[in-house]
Amino acid sequence: MAQSTLRPILVVVALLLMLLLNIGVEADPADLAAQGGKGMYAAYRNAFAPHPFTFAIWLPIFLGAIAFSLFQALPSRQQDPRLRRAGGFAALGYLMVGLTALVPIGLSNIVVTAALAAMVAALYATRAFDSGPERWLARAPTGLFAGWLLVATVLNLCQLLTRAAIRIDGPPAAAMIIGAALAGIDIMRRSREPAVALALIWAFGGIVAARPAEGWIWAGTAAGLLLLGSRFRLPPEPAPPGHPA
Secondary structure, eight states, X not given: OHHHHHHHHHHHHHHHHHHHHHHHSOOOGGGOOSTTOOSGGGTSOOTTOOOGGGGGGHHHHHHHHHHHHHHHTSGGGTTOHHHHHHHHHHHHHHHHHHHTTTSOHHHHHHHHHHHXXXXXXXXXXXXXXXXXXXXXXXXXXXXXXXXXXXXXXXXXXXXXXHHTTOOOOHHHHHHXXXXXXXXXXXXXXXXXOTHHHHHHHHHHHHHHHHOTTOHHHHHHHHHHHHHXXXXXXXXXXXXXXXXXX
16 A cells, blocks of 8 residues: 555656756756757757757656656546556656756667566556546557657667767768657657657657758658558457456
């Protein structure tokens, strides 16, 4: 019983730490680019990096995380084993995302990858929620968060390669876009959550907006969107045994 009470509190605490660290902590000056750029993603410019407006997606992601954290903490929801499982993984993901504000770029890639794994696990725990408040307050916001962390993981990888003097221009960036789309399709197939695709589509649009004259980026984005679109014509993976389809 104590564990059932403690876990929702830990999720809320992890959420607050994530918001405090990501909103209240200034980026290290070494992570800022010249030319007036802000944020760590401006430090090592590459063709996969989206336009700065794209990062506005953090607002709905944070709002969704707040909604999920409060929802899973309701006394009437604390005994649902799926929400308990999802809450534990989400708390780990929130902590990892918060930690990215404190670590250098090399370590940040590991931390973001860990956050992605945690949020995907949380998403899989909610895959049986096809309707009702669980669908919109648990599965959908977790799917949007996981989709964006997939983009962040690929972007951090591109930054590490750029820092190592490996140029990520049009062709490699197009390949990265296609790879991200394929990974997103697999997550959607397993989780049954299309919000993952929304984060990817938004990111791809931001990448195009950052380099509108780059033909390879347009080609990679078109291929990625076609791949994501094909997912919606395929039957979803069945829900786990014992759960409603």
